[in-house]
Amino acid sequence: QEQLVESGGGVVQPGRSLRLSCAASGFTFSDYGMHWARQAPGKGLEWVAVIWYDGRTKYYADSVKGRFTISRDNAKNTLYLYVNSVRAEDTAVYFCARSAPSVVVGATLLLDGWGQGTLVTVSS
Amino acid sequence: DIQMTQSPSSLSASVGDRVTITCRASQGITNSLAWYQQKPGKVPKLLIFAGSTLQSGVPSRFSGSGSGTDFTLTISSLQPEDVATYYCQKYNSAPPTFGQGTKVEMK
Numbered sequence: 001q002e003q004l005v006e007s008g009g010g011v012v013q014p015g016r017s018l019r020l021s022c023a024a025s026g027f028t029f030s031d032y033g034m035h036w037a038r039q040a041p042g043k044g045l046e047w048v049a050v051i052w053y054d055g056r057t058k059y060y061a062d063s064v065k066g067r068f069t070i071s072r073d074n075a076k077n078t079l080y081l082y083v084n085s086v087r088a089e090d091t092a093v094y095f096c097a098r099s100a101p102s103v104v105v106g107a108t109l110l111l112d113g114w115g116q117g118t119l120v121t122v123s124s
Numbered sequence: 125d126i127q128m129t130q131s132p133s134s135l136s137a138s139v140g141d142r143v144t145i146t147c148r149a150s151q152g153i154t155n156s157l158a159w160y161q162q163k164p165g166k167v168p169k170l171l172i173f174a175g176s177t178l179q180s181g182v183p184s185r186f187s188g189s190g191s192g193t194d195f196t197l198t199i200s201s202l203q204p205e206d207v208a209t210y211y212c213q214k215y216n217s218a219p220p221t222f223g224q225g226t227k228v229e230m231k
Contacts, residue, residue, distance in 0.1 A: 044225040059218035109215035114167040
């Protein structure tokens with residue numbers, strides 16, 4: 001059974017940093033691109049970042065570029081999101097998601113399986 | 125960056141109704157358009173990709189169409205379990221932007 005489990009959320013003060021983690025199981029992690037997306041309370045989905053299967057290619061949403069860093073450890077089947085200089089508008093549930101299988105054209109940029117999310121609340 | 129605009133933002137329909145949601149890209153994206161369903165309190169689920177290809181296990185009452193800039197998600201006969209917010213997403217290139225969502229409620 002494929003599973004993604006996020007952790008690392010909580011209450012953080014503005015300007016501080018935190019690291020989110022996503023533990024993957026049930027599939028060959030190193031074969032798939034991985035994403036972070038977020039959803040502010042009562043709002044829509046916002047894509048945050050993607051990292052290619054080998055970690056060599058990364059893209060970010062303009063809203064987080066320069067503050068967030070996505071990375072992965074294929075040996076540990078774990079995805080990370082380093083969140084720096086947090087702002088009130090970063091308050092959201094953060095989801096990790098797996099890309100679609102490579103047989104699908106454009107697979108890396110599709111979000112085919114989602115974790116349950118971890119809530120980040122930015123508050124003083 | 126390409127912007128994705130969905131309409132309507134919400135709708136209310138009865139069981140058995142045909143429901144149509146549209147998604148417009150600010151530039152052409154060929155058929156690189158996906159639809160996601162997020163039921164209340166649940167995580168999003170990929171429904172359709174490549175504009176019209178149903179993900180495995182998705183009921184056949186769901187269909188997608190379109191190419192270029194204009195796309196449509198249709199539910200041919202709305203069921204109670206279809207109450208959800210639906211998002212389109214373009215994935216021809218990064219960033220894979222989502223639309224703002226369409227909330228489907230039962231009348």
